[in-house]
Amino acid sequence: MNRGRLKLSAPARAGLLFILPALVYIVLTQLLPxxxxxxxxxxxxxxxxxxxxxWVGLQNYRAMIFSREFQNALWVTLRFSAAVIVLNVVISxxxxxxLEGASRVLRWLQVVLFLPIVTSVAAVSxxxxxxxxxxxxxxxxxxxxxxxxxxxxxxxxxxxxPSLVIMRVWRGAGWNTVIYRAALQGIPREVIEAAKxxxxxxxxxxxQILLPLLRPIxxxxxxxxxxxxxxxxxxxxxLTSGGPLGSTTTVGFLIYRQAFEYGQLGLACATxxxxxxxxxxxxxxxxxxxxxGMT
Amino acid sequence: xxxxxxSIPLLWMVMSSVKPFSDIFxxxxxxxxxxxTFEHYARVLEGTNFPRYFLNSTIVAxxxxxxxxxxxxxxxxxxxxLPIPGKDAAFLVVLGTMMIPSHVTTIPLxxxxxxxxxxxxxxxxxxxxxxxxxxxxxxxxxxxxxTFTVFLARQFFLDLPAEIRxxxxxxxxxxxxxxxxxxxxxxxxxxxxxxxxxxVTAWDDFFWPLVVTTTDRMxxxxxxxxxxxxxxxxxxxxxxxxxxLIVLPVVLVFLFNQRLFIRGLATGATK
Numbered sequence: 001m002n003r004g005r006l007k008l009s010a011p012a013r014a015g016l017l018f019i020l021p022a023l024v025y026i027v028l029t030q031l032l033p034x035x036x037x038x039x040x041x042x043x044x045x046x047x048x049x050x051x052x053x054x055w056v057g058l059q060n061y062r063a064m065i066f067s068r069e070f071q072n073a074l075w076v077t078l079r080f081s082a083a084v085i086v087l088n089v090v091i092s093x094x095x096x097x098x099l100e101g102a103s104r105v106l107r108w109l110q111v112v113l114f115l116p117i118v119t120s121v122a123a124v125s126x127x128x129x130x131x132x133x134x135x136x137x138x139x140x141x142x143x144x145x146x147x148x149x150x151x152x153x154x155x156x157x158x159x160x161x162p163s164l165v166i167m168r169v170w171r172g173a174g175w176n177t178v179i180y181r182a183a184l185q186g187i188p189r190e191v192i193e194a195a196k197x198x199x200x201x202x203x204x205x206x207x208q209i210l211l212p213l214l215r216p217i218x219x220x221x222x223x224x225x226x227x228x229x230x231x232x233x234x235x236x237x238x239l240t241s242g243g244p245l246g247s248t249t250t251v252g253f254l255i256y257r258q259a260f261e262y263g264q265l266g267l268a269c270a271t272x273x274x275x276x277x278x279x280x281x282x283x284x285x286x287x288x289x290x291x292x293g294m295t
Numbered sequence: 296x297x298x299x300x301x302s303i304p305l306l307w308m309v310m311s312s313v314k315p316f317s318d319i320f321x322x323x324x325x326x327x328x329x330x331x332t333f334e335h336y337a338r339v340l341e342g343t344n345f346p347r348y349f350l351n352s353t354i355v356a357x358x359x360x361x362x363x364x365x366x367x368x369x370x371x372x373x374x375x376x377l378p379i380p381g382k383d384a385a386f387l388v389v390l391g392t393m394m395i396p397s398h399v400t401t402i403p404l405x406x407x408x409x410x411x412x413x414x415x416x417x418x419x420x421x422x423x424x425x426x427x428x429x430x431x432x433x434x435x436x437x438x439x440x441x442t443f444t445v446f447l448a449r450q451f452f453l454d455l456p457a458e459i460r461x462x463x464x465x466x467x468x469x470x471x472x473x474x475x476x477x478x479x480x481x482x483x484x485x486x487x488x489x490x491x492x493x494x495v496t497a498w499d500d501f502f503w504p505l506v507v508t509t510t511d512r513m514x515x516x517x518x519x520x521x522x523x524x525x526x527x528x529x530x531x532x533x534x535x536x537x538x539x540l541i542v543l544p545v546v547l548v549f550l551f552n553q554r555l556f557i558r559g560l561a562t563g564a565t566k
Contacts, residue, residue, distance in 0.1 A: 008380070014470030015377030022370035023385065025440045030392040033403035040402065047409075111553065112298045115305055118549045120499045122517040123538035126524055127308045130531060136320045138307065174301050231396055234501035238521050255398050260506060265402055272399045279396055 041269035048263055060270035069246065069254065070271065074278075076161065077230060077250040081282075083165045084172070085225040089218060091173045096180035097206075113174030121171075125238035128167045129154075132239070157247040160240050164248055167235060172228075176221050183217040184210075219290030226282045230275065251275045308542075312336070312535035319531050335532035336540075344511060345537055348519035352498055355434045355515065359497035360490050362439040367489055368482075370440075371448020372474055376460055386449070393442050397502065400437070405506055408433045429513040434504050438497050444489045451485035452478070488555045495545050516541045 008016070041060055043053035064070045099109070116124065131138045132153035140150045153163040187210070195209050231252050236242060242249035242257065249257070251271060259268035306326065311319050312335055314328035339345050373379060374386050408427040411417060416424020427433030455478065463473035479486075504515040514522065520537055527533065 009378065011377050011464075011470050012379050015373040015379040015382070018369035018373035018377065018470075018474075019379065019382070019385070021366045022440050022445055023389070025366065026389055026392055026442060026445075029404060029407075029437060029439075030395055030400060030442070031388075033400040033407070034395055036403040036406075037399050040406075047405075109298055111550070112302050114549070114553075115546070116301060118495070118545055119305065119542045120517060120545060122499075122501055122520045123308070123542045124304070126520060126534050126538050127304050129524070130311075130534075131304060131307070170301070170304070227396070231398060234517070234521075237501070237505070238524065252398055255402075256502070256506075259402050259405075265406070269399075269402055272396070272402065276396055276399050280394070 037269045037272060040266055041273055043266045045265040046263045047260070047265060053266065056266065060267045064267060064270055064274070069249070070251075072246050073249050073251045073254040076246075076248065077252070077278075080161060080165060080168075080232070080248075080250060081226055081229040083162075084168045084229050085222055087165065087169045088172050088176050088225060089221060091169065092176035092221075093180050093214070093218075095173065095177040096184055099177070099181060100184065110178055113177055115174070116171045117175045121234040122238060124171065125167075125235050128163075129239060132163055154240055155244055157244055160244060160248045164232075164235060164239060167239070168229065168232070172225075179217060179221065180214070183214055187213050215290055219286055222286045223283045226286065227279055230279050230282075251278070308535050308538055312532065312539045314532065316532055335536035338530070338533045339536045339540065343523065343533070343537075344514075345516070345519060345523075345540070347512065348514050348516040349540070351431070351434075351513060352516040354431050355504075356494050356497040358431060358435045359438045360493050362435070363441055363444045363489055363493040364486065366440045367444040367448050368479070368486070369474060370445050371450075371485075372452045372478060374445070374449040375452035375455075376457070376478075377470065389442055389445060393446070397437070401503060401506060404437055404503075408436060408507055427507070429508055429510050433507050434513070434515065435497065436507075437503055438493065438500065441493055441496060444493055447488055447492070448485055451482065451488075455481070484555065487552065491548055491552055491555060494548065498545060 040053055042055060042057060044056045044059075045053035130136070134140065134150055134152050134155065137153065139153065143149070143151065151159055153159050191209060191213075192205065195205050200208070230250075232250060233252055233256065236248055236250060236253045237256075240248040242253050252275060255268050255271050255275065258264050258271060303326075310326055310328060313331045313333065315330060315332050315334075318325060318328050374382055379385075409425060410421030411426040411433075412419050412421045414424075415426045415428065415430065417426050418424075427436065459477050459481075460473050463477045464470075468477070499517065500515075501517050501521075504518050505521075508514050508518065511522075516537075520534070520541060523530075523537060524534055
């Protein structure tokens with residue numbers, strides 16, 4: 001390299017000095033780990049084994065794809081994400097529309113709607129643990145009042161995943177409502193007035209005017225939804241530990257078990273890359289769909 | 296209605312933490328306690344290791360906040376205002392790392408933490424000991440510089456008038472002086488936002504502290520809560536009291552800084 005080109009102006013040198021620590025850190029803890037994880041995914045490596053990882057080629061990927069445990073986890077994950085996202089969009093959009101007129105109480109309400117998402121997952125999970133309790137839980141007591149029998153929310157295969165979905169929707173719905181409300185307020189009054197003058201019914205107004213205009217924000221909620229639901233961990237760890245019978249073992253939870261319970265770091269890295277690809281594909285897919293719809 | 300539905304679980308938590316034990320399982324269920332008691336709090340603070348867990352969480356959170364302020368602020372400022380060749384490409388790379396799921400980086404970071412040379416009984420090759428496992432630095436490791444705080448800082452400084460730097464430069468001040476004595480004093484909102492955001496990230500983290508701590512002494516409050524619940528599953532009052540204590544710092548920060556908080560979340564809720 002030519003020495004003259006290396007000479008930077010004083011502000012550029014100061015700038016490099018400002019940026020370098022963050023850059024070095026991000027490369028060391030974000031970029032290199034991804035490359036290293038890719039390498040480990042082709043090896044046999046146990047946390048107990050202090051030797052070097054042993055190269056095994058595609059064996060982890062082959063073992064993973066054909067394992068019932070992984071197939072099950074993938075299916076659980078997709079159902080969990082889809083249910084949480086669909087319910088979140090429907091509920092929060094409905095709430096946002098209902099709250100249209102209520103600007104007086106809104107500042108206060110917004111605080112309440114935000115609380116579930118700012119409280120720590122671990123603490124919130126403990127509360128839901130008791131709400132869901134088979135014998136003493138508030139939910140079953142309410143069911144009893146209506147003459148229904150107790151549901152084993154967290155310890156039956158049929159209800160464990162729906163229970164996690166309900167809690168997750170509860171956590172996110174308020175926050176998404178606030179986002180939808182902001183988006184609704186951004187829609188020009190004239191557009192809505194004009195449609196009303198033309199005799200549009202409330203349903204037509206919603207389907208043909210509001211829904212298309214809200215498409216970008218819905219895409220945002222869906223993408224963020226995928227990224228966050230696919231990484232769900234603490235709720236599962238505390239409420240169900242992945243059970244019963246693997247019915248709540250998501251891919252993210254399976255990675256934890258593979259790495260830190262089974263001691264198979266190579267397999268866990270391979271699985272994490274599949275998760276990475278799934279997150280990327282789903283986010284990108286939603287993004288592409290949203291763009292296609294807008295043009 | 297909505298507000299009631301949303302807040303019942305949290306209200307339930309707070310109320311149950313001050314209820315006598317017989318109230319918690321009372322039939323019909325009662326939201327409000329028949330008499331207020333702080334026995335559960337006393338149990339948590341005197342009969343368990345929670346004070347230690349809270350101390351651990353606090354130390355980690357403080358380390359994370361200080362490090363984010365020291366590193367992310369100047370970095371965001373330079374990305375926004377200083378003429379560095381190739382900075383746009385570099386910033387794209389930084390932004391791109393926000394796409395990486397934490398599950399992918401956790402295992403390599405665990406290996407890095409465990410094999411960190413010359414710490415925790417490790418030799419220069421990183422073998423023989425436990426490295427950064429069960430250390431405060433180890434728990435703070437993934438959060439020392441959050442990509443998101445760099446992003447927030449850059450956005451903030453982009454909106455600051457460029458004349459501030461120009462006037463400082465004309466007066467002959469060095470870039471460092473322009474940054475510390477002209478830009479920083481009018482940047483309190485971003486300082487607060489970064490502090491809040493990195494505090495909450497560190498305080499609420501669950502997956503990483505679970506992986507990187509193995510001894511009871513080094514557990515954070517979040518992990519302590521989950522262990523406590525599996526060991527003393529019948530002590531609901533104490534569990535709720537501990538939950539309230541864990542939630543309290545973040546909720547207080549939220550209530551006093553709502554505007555900053557909501558804006559921060561809205562700019563990028565992905566990480």
